[in-house]
Amino acid sequence: MIKITLTTFKITNHWFLFLLLLILVSSCKTEQKAPREIQRGKLADSIMVVSAREEASRIGAEILKNGGNAFDALIAVDMALNVAYPFAGSLGGGGFMVYRKANGEIGSIDYREKAPMGATHDMYLDKEGNPIDSLSRQGPLAVGVPGSISGMFAINEKLGSMPMSEILEPVIQLAKNGYAITENQLNRFQKYAPVFDQVNGKEVLYSIGFRESDTLKIETGNFIKNPVLAETLQRIADNGKSEFYEGETAQLLVDFIEAHGGIITLEDLKNYEAVWRNPITSTYKNIKVIGMPPPSSGGVCLAQIFKMLEPYDMQEFGHNTVKSIQMITEAERRAYADRSFFLGDPDFNDIPIDSLISKAYASRRMQSFSFDKATPSAEINHGVISGYESMETTHFSIIDQYGNAVALTTTLNGAYGSKLYVDELGFFLNNEMDDFSVKPGEPNMFGLIGAAANKIEPQKRMLSSMTPTIVEKDGKLWMTVGTPGGSTIITSVLQTILNVADYNMGMQEAVDAPRFHHQWLPDVVIFEPDAFGEEILNSLQNKGYEIRQENSVILGKVDGVLVLPDGTLEGGADRRGDDTAVGF
Structure with missing residues (x-):
């Protein structure tokens, strides 16, 4: 049995007070770590547009300032990137959009490209069953049926607040008046100019003046205009979605692809539809x-x-x-x-x-x-x-003054897609067919391995990242x-x-x-x-x-x-x- 005397209690109590005092003194001497200071980017009260090009971001912001919503702005930004960022933004491609409305409603739209009806599972393989180098990556057979215009019109019809003609007007003016070439852009044009010439069999807008052999060199800050693209956009603004999939633009596109040995037909274009899907949460x-x-x-x-x-x-x-x-x-x-x-x-x-x-x-x-x-x-x-x-996709994010938010990613797949440039329409065509499993177990251009779930089938959408x-x-x-x-x-x-x-x-x-x-x-x-x-x-x-x-x-x-x-x-x-x- 342990006997605790009053003296013992007093000593113990004194020691407790002494230890408590030491802890308090020690804690006072310890420097308090200040919270980490966050370095903020661009701040705004009510609207924000972030994209790959200043011209596109400003056009989207102006749409919002004029009373449009995030969905009107996203169409303007997407189409402006067609003009100022042909590296990835193009009518010849497709993409995905996820949205959240101010009331909390969420949704997504898939306007991914599709395999043409004439596509086959072995179309890129030689007689021994081995992939033929670059066939799914460059040129006419690499092109999937484009979905961008279908996606933009579907978004406008369901969620937009402005007519397409009004949304497209500043984009058309950008194509007519031109935009300043940045250093990054200049380097890319110079790198790919010889490839453009090789794949197209002639000079195109983005190779003239950019090759080493050109006498008159294009430099950073020079303006580049695309009046042909302006005309294409104007026809779409005037005639609607059907212009791209059934009208004059569709016929010019199909004639171009067929002339180069591709397999996309008018029927492929007419049958294309964007699809609304439930997001993954x-x-x-x-x-x-x-x-x-x-x-x-x-x-x-x-x-x-x-x-x-x-x-x-x-x-x-x-x-x-x-x-x-x-x-x-x-x-x-x-x-x-x-x-x-x-x-x-x-x-x-x-x-x-x-x-x-x-x-x-x-x-x-x-x-x-x-x-x-x-x-x-x-x-x-x-x-x-x-x-x-x-690698060569582009993304933009928008929040509008009403509380709507969009996240949209669009692509041609590789840099300038298939490198095929439709000179009568003013844009590049995608090389999305390479995103299929050309052969199960074989890597695509990004080293991704595919299986049967992503094999090539007519009218099928290829897997995307x-x-x-x-x-x-x-x-x-x-x-x-x-x-x-x-x-x-x-x-x-x-x-x-x-x-x-x-x-x-x-x-x-x-x-x-x-x-x-x-x-x-x-x-x-x-x-x-x-x-x-x-x-x-x-x-x-x-x-x-x-x-x-x-x-x-x-x-x-x-x-x-x-x-x-x-x-x-x-x-x-x-x-x-x-x-x-x-x-x-």
Whole structure:
């Protein structure tokens, strides 16, 4: 039995007071860490437009200032990019749009290109069954049936508030009056001018003056006009959607494609229709992510990766640390393995979306993960479920004064698509046929492996990585975001959202932050050059990760808008391009 005397109690009490005093003194001496100061991008009170070109962003902002809504502005921006950003924006392509109306209603539209009726599963293979180099990437057979005009008119009819003729007028004037060539743009025109000449068999608008042999050189700041495109847009403004799919423009387009050996017909154009689809919705901690469903792989893969990351404290791991890079890489590895097997055109395939984005499935997929070492992709296959793109895309984000938000990603697939330029219409044609599985198990131009779900079939939409995304926080609009980047689109959007959600960055900081990418195969982690410390890269290599540093452009040019707590809008325009945020 222990006997506690009054003397013992007093001594113990004195010691307790002494220790408490030491703790208080020590805590007073400890410097309080100040909250990290967020460096904000472009701020605005009521409207924000962020796109790949200043001209397009300003045209969209003017539409909003004149009383239009986000859907009117997106049409104007999309069409303006046809003029000022032919690298990726073109009437000859297609895309996806995700939206959230001010009342909380969400939706998405798919105006992805389709395979022509004359397409066959082996059209790009030689007699031995091997892919014929470049046949699905350059020239007339690479072209899918364009969907952009169908998409724009569908959006206008359902959600717009202005007539198309009024929306297109400033775009037509931009084509007539021209735009200043930036340094980035000049470099691209110079790089591809010889290819344009080779594929088209003659000079085109974007090769004259850009080749080394040209006497009169075009320089940065020079204006380039496209009066032919202005005429095409004017006919569309006058005659509507049917002009592109059945009218004079359609006939000129089909005649051009047939003359070059392509297989798209008037019937292909007449049968094309954009499709409204239900978005993919998922949660990550306290945010709701609204993404594009198949034939985009973006919404599903994004939801999968977030579900795999959710059990871990990413904020505690820290931004771009060894642990956080490992976590994101391993989740990406598994999601891309599933992408290659399960995803394709939902009109041709039964896709187990609910299972793929479930918490239980994510948990099973991560059972083989360890912080000690990399999981080789050779050991990762697609998951087991019971019952069962381009570097050269462009994205823009808009929030209007009414509270509507849109995220739209559009593409030609590769740089200037198939490189075929329709000189009588003023635009390039896509090379989206390469996004099909030309041969199951063979990589496309982005190294993505495809399976039977994405095989070539007539009238089928090819699988895409485009990931236009809207995010809610606590039930309210919080962010609209997306990027070009081919197979890196999904991972760039993912990391941008994490930068804001877990690492307390502003929108501009989030889009500018260094990025990395992994897509299952090839089994290599791509890092932006000179953006990650040698100690971090060495540590990852020691754990078995193959490291490669590549040009930052391949990791996309993210454009996003963030709603701050007081309702102010912050536009984030990626430093990697000529992207510009315009707001009021």
